[in-house]
Amino acid sequence: MTSRQGAVAEGTSAAGTEHVPLDAVDGVTGNGHNDGDLGRVEHYVAELRAERARRSADPVVKSRRYARGQLVVLAVILVFPWLPFTSFSVLGRANLAGQYALIATALVVLTGWVGQVSLGHAAFVGIGAYVTGIANEAWGLDFPFNAFAGAVCGALLASLLGMVALRVRGLYLAVATLIFSWTADAFLFQQEFLTKHSSIVLDPIGKPGGYPYLDFTSRRTYYYLIWAVVGAAIIFMTSLRDRKIGRAFFAIRGSEMAAASLGIDVVRTKLVAFAISGTIAGLAGGMLMVGAQVVTTDQFNTGQSLFFLAIAVVGGLTSLPGAVAAGVFFAALEEVFFRVPSIGAYLQLVSAFLLAAVLLLYPGGLAAIGRAFGERIVDFSDHHVRPRVGPVLRRLLPWRRSDPLEPPDPETKEERGVAEVTGRPRRSTRVDTETPEASVIEVGGATRPRRQLPPIVEGLVSRLQAPIERFRANRMAQRQVRDSRQVIDFAAALRPPEEPEEEPEQEVAVDLEADDDEALMAWETLKLADPDLPASTRDDRRPLIEVDGVVVRFGGLTAVNDFSMKVCEGEIVGLIGPNGAGKTTSFNSIAGFNTPAEGTVKLYGLDVTNFPVHLRSRLGVARTFQAIQLFPQLDVFDNLLVATYLADQSGLFGSMFLTGTSLFQEYESRRRVREVIELLGLEDVAHRSVADLPFGVLRMVEIARALVTGAPLMMLDEPASGLDDTETERLAQLVRFIRSLGVTILLIEHDVKMVTGVSDYMYVLDQGTPIAQGTPDEIKRNPAVIAAYLGESPDDVEESA
Amino acid sequence: MEAITSILLSMPLVGAYAIFGLGIVVIYQASRVLNLAHGGQAMFSAYAYFSMTNWGIPPIIAFVLGIAFGGALGYLVERFFVRPLRPVSQTAQTVGTVAALGLFIAVASRLWGTGGERIPGIFPAGAIDIGSTQISYAEIGVFVVMLGVSAALFVFLKFTDYGLAMRGTADNRTAAGLMGVDPDLATSAAWVLGGASAALAGILLGAATSIHPTTLSLQAIPAFVAALIGGMGSMPGVLVGSLIVGIAQGLAPVLPFTEDIEGGPQLILAAITFMVMGSRGETIVAAGDVRAGSL
Incomplete structure (x- = not known):
């Protein structure tokens, strides 16, 4: 039903576009579908809908879609006191x-x-x-x-x-x-x-x-x-x-x-x-x-506290428009009961009852009702109203000055060309990835992709270029000062690569576009420049993690006893051991989730034994969790976006008052996340809720999140647990691939095969005590390790050997 | 001397808070929901008892019926305000009990007015002299009943299969279901039990003082603190918590810092709450109480 309405609406608007040539310039709505062919129009509408669904999680896009609705609300609010019934x-x-x-x-x-x-x-x-x-x-x-x-x-x-x-x-x-x-x-x-x-x-x-x-x-x-x-x-x-x-x-x-x-x-x-x-x-x-x-x-007693929470809950608890709607709802309720004296005495009763009813019938509150309703009307407004109003409005806006009488500027023309050739709207991800040169603009001297930001933000960004550039230069200086003190420059993750064509991962990124599976196959076939690091040169490399004599006790239980290890720059280090060997405990004392009773943990040469978790992350450590810890309220894209927290230099006030810096940082953060998503081939799930995704994909998302941080050191806590053999194989490829990006990796596993396959150096724990270390080949032959895994004593193994 | 008298006088409060607190903990243990409607249920049951005695039903029978009524209320709250919200979140379930509380207060105000009532007790009238003041049999009764109830609950939860089923259900509904426990039934049973104990405390406390739709509903608030001090889990913990909270409340009017301050009892209670939070906070977290996205 909805789709047909949409199609009809599109049909009328398409007919209307013949008289408004400007529409052809507009990437989203025009594009030569003005021939009245209903089949094509329907296809087009379906495409648009899918595209919107893909991008609906993007707050910037969302705000644009609702902008018109907001104007209507604003108008109603402004004229309300002058209405006759007020x-x-x-x-x-x-x-x-x-x-x-x-x-x-x-x-x-x-x-x-x-x-x-x-x-x-x-x-x-x-x-x-x-x-x-x-x-x-x-x-x-x-x-x-x-x-x-x-x-x-x-x-x-x-x-x-x-x-x-x-x-x-x-x-x-x-x-x-x-x-x-x-x-x-x-x-x-x-x-x-x-x-x-x-x-x-x-x-x-x-x-x-x-x-x-x-x-x-x-x-x-x-x-x-x-x-x-x-x-x-x-x-x-x-x-x-x-x-x-x-x-x-x-x-x-x-x-x-x-x-x-x-x-x-x-x-x-x-x-x-x-x-x-x-x-x-x-x-x-x-x-x-x-x-x-x-x-x-009376206005501030405990009962009122509960009532206030009730308002927020009726509004949907996470939604600001919902909060406003709920405020209006309860105030209107009071007015109704005030107006009708015969029921006036039942206000309290009815409010309590309504709270219960809303809560039980619509746990998502008024916001959920509004969303359900909004989905039905958005199609109409996008296809029908926009082609008529859009061009007029847009002509008034300074940053969209394309005049139908003048020839379109080359950039627009090229975009249009692309859209026509591929038969897709310009904003599709596909078009952009296939022809990157069509979608980049010069901003601040560097090359950046331009899609995703609506024109209004783009305009703001371009106007604020000069001050931003000054600010960036200023910050760059600050950064250099900090770099000299060995602090990780997370913001680097947000800067586009200097020479993108020459980076090996770019090659892979192109291959990734085909398909998730093919992309992973590509890693296997592509000989990545990833030689094993010989153990003999270990001492020449800079140690990133140094654990020295760590003892962790839980009450009377000594979970880890006198554990020492070292992870050097560029290595993949495996830490293995049977279940209950104390792997995760050691891991957590490096990441800061427990405090060792004895011993020291150094990260990047700095003693962090008593540092809280978030400060260790600030030194440049990213991690994943054995039991996946994604943020269930956010979709995949936003989950990754959280990981730009350290790289994003904007502050509280910047975020709130929308300064140029914060816009710019937001833009860069999103670019960074898209980059990683493309790198790992997660495009298809980018805007899916993490609650709907299979376990293997969630693992991938968690690793992607660690990658987004830009930390040079990544710690993976049993990433293969819960994965089948094929997935484990892919994971091993992924780990090597991540290392090829210049990330040092500490890998905790009990899957010995996988770890020996990827590691340069290994440590083995058993019952809280380190029993062996060495290259994978040494570990595979080590009798103590074999004994620990097969349950024999070292002597038995030696004898049988 | 004055202090000792005050402590003795606060024993009925201790008893009431303990009965409230036990109900709150039983419900929390079985469903991981903080029943904010607990006081409301107590108040509503006390009014039901009041109406029944007005109809000429002898207090002792009305008392039993009132407790049964409280159990039914507990079932209804769980069935209609909590269970439907279980798939949403823990917060939503707790807010569901807020809706129930609002409804109880509103309905009670409509049915019985907001003037407050005195209700007949089940204990004989009269009092014992202690020092310069008296303590009534009704007040002593609250304390004695509390001792009995907590012993019975303790045995029930600790040593019977039903108690085990309830605790198991709270930890893992699916696993409990696989073990042959009907999780919904176990949860309902806990709410019935909690509701009945709320009614018990409501009627006893109401008989010792008076009943009022809002006041009696809010009298369960210190019981939340008592339950919190006990860690929301252990029966003896609740009793200790009730002792602390009840005595602190009773002592507030005679303590040098708080005797002249309006709201002194509340101030002391808040101080206790935040001290408990400060000292217990870490253990609460370490106990794995918080799971990812549990709210």
């Missing part, structure tokens, strides 16, 4: 909806994204409101500074809670926040010094009749104010979500271990989330005070 009472509810939306936004950030359940947000809202009162009355701060003071105190209180509750999570945190809210209500909000200004007189800004004139007692003025705040919060938080810090949030929610192994400072990031959430909640409290100019403790 009475004084309705306007009041609209303001309430804004307040709810703001509070729900705070909860979405903390609970939805970072997974830190909060049953205590009423406390932050309350402190925001009371401090706003104090700021206004006692400190003489006018709006908006009084509300800012409230927001800052909200952030402080939330950080305080975050700090004391940092070591717990999940339900324990829920209890802690519940108690916190309960205490705030019973103790904090009973304190005279805090609540004595619970009723304020807010001076209007400006003079009546003058401009600007903000009279806060006017509901209409307040309406625009609160919705502007909501809008700003949504914009900044969306921007945050789709960049480095937001991804770190989702990573922490998915797996704290994996997040830390990618260099994310879990503790600090959680605190940041608490602070951001507290800021928004405090601001909401301030706006509450500004709106009503009087507050009571």
Whole structure:
């Protein structure tokens, strides 16, 4: 049904395009399908849909698709106070909806994204409101500074809670926040010094009749104010979500271990989330005070905390538009019950019932309902509206100045040519990979692919080139300073290779395009420049990992006893041993997941024995996990994107306020991830949820994630466990391939065949004690090793030999 | 002396928190859900008991019926607010209990008003003099019943196959199912048990003080702390936790730091909570409580 509607819509629009030649220039919608051939159109629509499905996970693309919908929403919000049915009472509810939306936004950030359940947000809202009162009355701060003071105190209180509750999570945190809210209500909000200004007189800004004139007692003025705040919060938080810090949030929610192994400072990031959430909640409290100019403790009790969480949950918990929708929903509910006196007394009952109903019928909340509905209308808007409106709008935009009267510039022409030859829309991945020269532009002197970014971002990027270049040069200098101190330059991973044609992996990358299987075959047939490193030259190479006499105890059990090893630059070192030999324990003490009782661990010559996980990652160590630790809320592409955390130089404010640097870093990060995806042939699964993928692919994704970090040292924890023989064989190829990219590898396995096949040097553990080391050939002949695996004592083996 | 009296006076609170806490732990052990509706269930059952005594049913029979009613409530909460959300996430299940709590408070406010009620007790009226004050039989009753209930629960969970089935189900539903345990049945049984104990605590506490839709629902909050101190897992842990929480609450009005502070009990409770969090945090994590994407 949907497909037919789409086809018909496309048919009409295609007919319309004959009169608008400009459409032919537009890569996505035009492309010569204006002959009215329904079969071709249907095919085209199917292609577009598939393409969109492939790219729907890309936040940049997503934001573009919804841009029109956002314009409509914005228009509705702007004219709402002037509509005939908008009475004084309705306007009041609209303001309430804004307040709810703001509070729900705070909860979405903390609970939805970072997974830190909060049953205590009423406390932050309350402190925001009371401090706003104090700021206004006692400190003489006018709006908006009084509300800012409230927001800052909200952030402080939330950080305080975050700090004391940092070591717990999940339900324990829920209890802690519940108690916190309960205490705030019973103790904090009973304190005279805090609540004595619970009723304020807010001076209007400006003079009546003058401009600007903000009279806060006017509901209409307040309406625009609160919705502007909501809008700003949504914009900044969306921007945050789709960049480095937001991804770190989702990573922490998915797996704290994996997040830390990618260099994310879990503790600090959680605190940041608490602070951001507290800021928004405090601001909401301030706006509450500004709106009503009087507050009571009832508004901030424990019950309200639960209600606020209910709003966020009804909205879908991870979705910002959902939070706004839920705010409007609950405020509208109140208005309905206010209007119909006969049911007015049942408001509480019905709200509780609706919460239950929404939760049970639509666990994804209003956001899920909206998505289901949106999928049906998006086709229509894309195919029907766009060809008519698009060109007109686009002509007005400075960075899309293609005029139909002028000949199209060479670049566009070439793209169009490609599209026509292949019969595909220009934006298909296929076209770009086949003809890279058609899809690159000069940015900042370096060659970069240009697809993926929508024109509006492209325009911004090109305008911001000069300052970015200055900034980059500046940072380059900083980097050189740091390099001299032996710190790994992760940002290098984000820089395009200097001479791409000469790199061996480029050759492989071309071969990879055919097919996943063929690509792996290609590795086997392609003689990679990957000679075994002779053990005799070991001492000449720089050691990256040095483990010296490490002892790890768990209570009375000594899991690893006096273990020493060395991994030198460029090597593949295997660590094997039967199950329970202490392999993973040794591995974890290198990666920082346990602390040895004795001995030292050095990475890159630096003693890191007591370093936390994320700092070790910062030195340049990437790892995979025996039990796969991917981030279940993110798709494959975003999982890999999290790994650019260390390379991405943008900070919190850059992410939130969309500075040129952060855009540029985001762009580079995405390029890096696409590069690795192409390298490993993961294109087909790039936008699939990790929950749907088979185990073997997930292994590959985890290795890809480690590769994306750009760390020169990769530690693989039993990568072959759970793989069949063919997959193990491929994995061995992959390991050698990764080494050929210049990555040193430490491999932990119990599959002896695989390890002896790829390693340059091996260590063997048995029952927590190192029993042998040497080249694979030596290890294969070593009687102690044979005994450990076959269960005979070394003497028996020697005798039989 | 004053302090000792306060401690003695806080024994009923200790008893109530322990019964609440045991119910919370039983439910948590069986389904890994924090039942925030626990206080709501207690409140609702206490009101049901109140109505039954109003209809002329003798208190002792109404008491038994009220506990049965509490068990039924526990089953319904699990069946309609928690089980449907199991595929979504743990958070969603906990929020489901928030919805149930809201519904209980709302319905109770509609049915019985928000004025609060006094309900008849099952223990004889009267009191024992201790020092300058008195402690009623109803209050002593709460403590005694708590001892009995915790002993019974302990034996049930530790030494019977049903208890084993419940604990096994919490750890791994699939594996428990393969061992012949019906995981849904085991979970339901735990919720019935938890609901019944909530009703017990609600009625006893209500008889010793009074009942009110919101107040009684929130009286379970310290019990969460008690359960937390016990690590959400061990029965003796809950008892120790209840002792700490109950006595701290009872002492707040006489302690030098907190006697003049409004909300002193809550402040002490918060301090205890965060101290427990700080000291236990690592062990909680190390115990493998947190799995990837469990929230």
